[in-house]
Amino acid sequence: MxxxxxxxxxxxxxxxxxxxxxxVNKGLKMADFTMVNALDRIQSEGDxxxxxxxKGIDLKKLLAKLVD
Incomplete structure (x- = not known):
């Protein structure tokens, strides 16, 4: 990964x-995103x-809800 x-x-x-x-579709290719165009995409779409x-999630709180 x-x-x-x-x-x-x-x-x-x-x-x-x-x-x-x-x-994300069938026409998507790895070659669509390269060092040449990566910064342009980040500038246009943001991060x-x-x-x-x-801040993430509170895993203990989530697990407690599952047990209840």
Whole structure:
């Protein structure tokens, strides 16, 4: 599994790019996201991975709800 925004050691220097769900389709190719266009996408779409780095969840509280 590649970390977000990491360059893959592949021909074309593809980049592991976070996507919107609607972008995930049969026509999607790794070659669509490279070192050449990655910064342009981040500037136009923002950091799609940022919400993942938020405060997170309270796992103990979640587990307590499952037990109740």
């Amino acid at each position: 590649a970390a977000p925004y990491s360059v893959r050691p592949k021909p074309g220097a593809t980049v592991s790019m976070p996507l919107y769900w609607e972008e 799609l991975f940022k919400p993942v780095l938020g």
